[in-house]
Amino acid sequence: MAATLPTQAEPDPASQLPSYTAEEQALILRNDEGIPVSVTDKKPWTPLKIIVWALIALAGAAGWTALAISRGERVNTVWFVVVAVCTFAIAYRFYALYIEKRLMRPNDRNAVPSERVNNGRDFDPTDRRILFGHHFAAIAGAGPLVGPVLAAQMGYLPGTLWIIVGVVFAGAVQDMLALFFSIRRGGRSLGQMARDEIGRVGGTVAMVILLLLGTFAVAVLALVVVNALAESPWGVVAVGSTIPIALIMGLYLRYFRPGRVLEVSVIGFVLLMGALVAGRQISQSSWAEHLMFSPVTLSWALMAYGFVAAILPVWLMLTPRDYLSTLMKVGTIFVLALGIVLVRPWSEIPALTEFASNTKGPAFAGTLFPFLFITIACGALSGMHAVIVSGTSPKMIQKESQTRLIGYGGMLLEAFVAVMAMAAAASINQGVYFSMNMSAGSIDTLAAPVIAAMSPEEAAALTPADKAAIAIGQLDVTNAAGEAVSIEWETAENGVVVTTTGAEALEQIARDCGEPSIISRTGGAPTLAVGMANILRQLLGGHSMMGFWYHFAILFEALFILTTIDACTRVGRFQVTDVLGNWFPKFKNPSWQPGAWLGTAAVVALWGSILLMGVTDPMGGIKSLFPMFGIANQLIAAIALSVITLMVIRKGYLRWAWVPGLPLIWDIAVTFTASYQKIFSADPALGYWKLWSVTRQAIASGSLEGQALANAQATLRNSAIQGTLSIVFVSVTAVVIVAAAVKAVQTIRTKDTTTSEDPFMPSRLFAPSHFLASRLERKVEKEYAAVGDPALLIGRRARDLKP
Amino acid sequence: MRLHLTGLGRFWRSLVWFVRELAGETAYDRYLARCRLAEAQGCSRPLTAAEFWRARGDQEPPPRCC
Structure with missing residues (x-):
């Protein structure tokens, strides 16, 4: 990298100067020393451009x-x-x-x-x-x-x-x-x-x-x-592992390979993915209850x-x-x-x-x-x-x-x-969305009238998913077709795609995601994770990767x-x-x-x-x-x-x-x-x-x-x-x-407009204005590489500066 | 075919440049270049790579928003 810096190579500057047409010259702003500082952006509207913007x-x-x-x-x-x-x-x-x-x-x-x-x-x-x-x-x-x-x-x-x-x-x-x-x-x-x-x-x-x-x-x-x-447990393992991984990365950068930021980031990423995969095993093991x-x-x-x-x-x-x-x-x-x-x-x-x-x-x-x-x-x-x-x-x-x-x-x-x-x-x-974003208190309140009408045995047998499904039924909200919201979830059982509904669907999502439950997971992050995982599993991995993508x-x-x-x-x-x-x-x-x-x-x-x-x-x-x-x-x-x-x-x-x-x-x-x-x-x-x-x-x-x-x-x-x-x-x-x-x-x-701006100071630096430099800007960059202040050229990209 | 390859190659080099710069891997090269320029002003003995990265490691990380 250092070898390509313009400060090291010192060829004849004159040979590096690009030549400009008169129109180009008129567009280049120069300071009093003649150093270019900017290119005026006056591109005419061509028919092609008009068509592109119209499209x-x-x-x-x-x-x-x-x-x-x-x-x-x-x-x-x-x-x-x-x-x-x-x-x-x-x-x-x-x-x-x-x-x-x-x-x-x-x-x-x-x-x-x-x-x-x-x-x-x-x-x-x-x-x-x-x-x-x-x-x-x-x-x-x-x-x-x-x-x-x-x-x-x-x-x-x-x-x-x-x-x-x-x-x-x-x-x-x-x-x-x-x-x-x-x-x-x-x-x-x-x-x-x-x-x-x-x-x-x-x-x-x-x-x-x-x-x-x-x-x-x-x-x-x-x-x-x-x-x-x-x-x-899976989430705790994955997120908790970032602490030791960060420590390893920190020590690696400090004592082993200073300055290798990308290398250590890739190592950290691989370790993190390892922790994510291990998280599933741990969440299914006897350790899970301690997490x-x-x-x-x-x-x-x-x-x-x-x-x-x-x-x-x-x-x-x-x-x-x-x-x-x-x-x-x-x-x-x-x-x-x-x-x-x-x-x-x-x-x-x-x-x-x-x-x-x-x-x-x-x-x-x-x-x-x-x-x-x-x-x-x-x-x-x-x-x-x-x-x-x-x-x-x-x-x-x-x-x-x-x-x-x-x-x-x-x-x-x-x-x-x-x-x-x-x-x-x-x-x-929508049913899944609201089940995840209702607090446990709201579910109890909404489901209470329905549960009150049940026999004590029936009420005692209700799982949290049942209660959430009852609460969804009581929620005054409709779907795009104007019907009451229902809970539906598509999953794969032994390779066959099936659609589960109601309380069963809520339990199935939790199983697919590798979580004990997904009910009342408020805060937006778990909901987004289910949405993202459901999209990304279609891209890579299918239904079996749902849990991985969720925790990712x-x-x-x-x-x-x-x-x-x-x-x-x-x-x-x-x-x-x-x-x-x-x-x-x-x-x-x-x-x-x-x-x-x-x-x-x-x-x-x-x-x-x-x-x-x-x-x-x-x-x-x-x-x-x-x-x-x-x-x-x-x-x-x-x-x-x-x-x-x-x-x-x-x-x-x-x-x-x-x-x-x-x-x-x-x-x-x-x-x-x-x-x-x-x-x-x-x-x-x-x-x-x-x-x-x-x-x-x-x-x-x-x-x-x-x-x-x-x-x-x-x-x-x-x-x-x-x-x-x-x-x-x-x-x-x-x-x-x-x-x-x-x-x-x-x-x-x-009408006192005394400005708090710093006083004007003439610039000696040229850089393009837009993400992609225009042709003229690239030309001027090359000129600037030859005539510009070396102390201001240090941050420049070597390729842009080659004549 | 060759044009295609050079296009891809250029894209790859741009990507590598972008990622390395963003990660700050080129910081020491920059520091040396700066030092060389400032030699006249008394930057006679630049830090070694190890010294430089150690000092950089002690800098506060950039601010992060929501």
Whole structure:
């Protein structure tokens, strides 16, 4: 590799210079020294191009028609993919470009932070294609997979519409603008930018609430993992094995083969697949009963893991885990896309179900507006991106004109993952879907009237699957044909494909997946795993591979989430010790062990207590906490979008303030309505405080005893905590938004557009703007290889630079 | 046929380049190139590969979102 670096070979530069035509020359931007810095993108509309875009538009329109118009007949999920790809292509080419030209106005004559500092560490000019990969790996995790699965209870259409429209007008716009404004401000983080723009007090409040909201989000993700692994020996073996595998990888990289990241990742992957296969044997052996952990035990294990992972040296645990997780992320998403396109599963759910308009949905409570837009946060609009990404990608990007590719394009890819998750969830039989996403409490409540009419012997003989099947019969929901939902599952017995129904089907799925039970496996991850496994087994392995693919999917989701948990715990630890360091200077020293332990313990205690609250919630933790995860994430987006809108106004671009302003208003409407309902609703299924007062009355009446009393006490405690958190989150966010609005009004009145952007600095760096370089860009790259600054050429791809 | 092969070969090389860069395997080569450039400014004795990777192993991993 080193031998091909342009710094080593020093042939005569003049012989390497390409020759340009006069038109080409006119398109090349050069700085005062004559070094090329950019190529103006002025490609005329040729008939061929017009035809291609017309075809994309037509295919998209056909897809939308198939999804939106068809009623009473099944829709193929491949249309989800077609619609997403066509709409995203048009949005990227037209809307994102419009924002770029009118609002951002990237100036490639201006040097970006990576060029200004260029220290080879965090400020490192990185090839746009590599940065796209890094950026995507940083933003996409379990969120876009879980949200759409839960939203599928309302039908496929609302969720798919929101993901696609949301990402085009809100999520991708937020990511792109946050990235761009950070690039213009030396790569500062969202919190720092909030402080610079809004002022010290508002900015500090923003930083604290961002930390709190982030910790809360971690707790809910942890709950998803716990729900997926509880009472699942196979899952525990597979996910648990990632810890020793990460240790082996860490030691291998440290002492045996330093720098061989790919090699060690492949070794880790092979070991992981070995553990996955071994997991089946173990789950069928006598060890299995020792690996059946309750949610509470698993929560404590997760907290212990989070604590240890955050204080160990990073090379031992965090970094190798991250390699494994990224490999699985990219690989599995690719395999899932392949599966959907090749298998083309039919959607089993209608476009809209009854739960879109009532609050009786078992996966999450609440009507379509606002709760659909809360449940699907990641994939459509994710505030966390602005926080996570504003610290890294702006320091690595090479040119301002690459912002659309990295910011907008990266988020479109995450939305594509969300659409695939929706397709996988939609391909599951509705009866199965609801059996998995009803909490045990909901099943008991729904089935109670039917069971009450049975004889005591009959009632005593009911299995959990029987009860779930009875509950499904009582669920007020219909399928695409308008009939009552039934439970059906196709399996193979001795090579013959048979369809099982009702309680038998639920037991058969559990057998096929190698799980003790699949009933009430809430949280979205197990549902997605069944959907994915059912698609992937058609691609490879048939019915006998169902269990392998199911646990493969669980493993992949758990890996993401655990990586998020340990990374966020570590980041949180540094933030806590940083704050404590203001009073006790010793905390500022990161290698002071007691400080590290105390800081880590504080962060773990914070998310751990929320996690414990979730797993012990009698109503099912996901149902009560997942909406708050969405609200937290969307409130971060509200802060990010207000800071962005303020920056647009302060730039003097009031005309274009609607670009981030409209999604901001929409997001405020969604989050504040949802918070209002969560706090004030008179429906106990929705309002935390109504639930609290109803429960308190029930306890006071003295009619409850035993388990029912204990449940009521837990509900009383949890609803009070969740209600309080809802109030804190929304009111603190309101303070930040109001502070930003005040500043915006001041700016409009005084017309003071003193910019907080870094002063202009002439660029000496050339790099193409788009993922694929144009012919002229490739030519200029070769010229730049000869005339450019060698220190800026280090990150370049050798092949692109050959004359 | 040959054109087809070169096309495939190019694709394969691009893929290898992409994956190696993404994994950060080329970091030491880059570091050396950087050091060579900075020689005049006192980077006279670059870290050995072992020293470099050890220092890199102690860096914080990148942030991860939901």
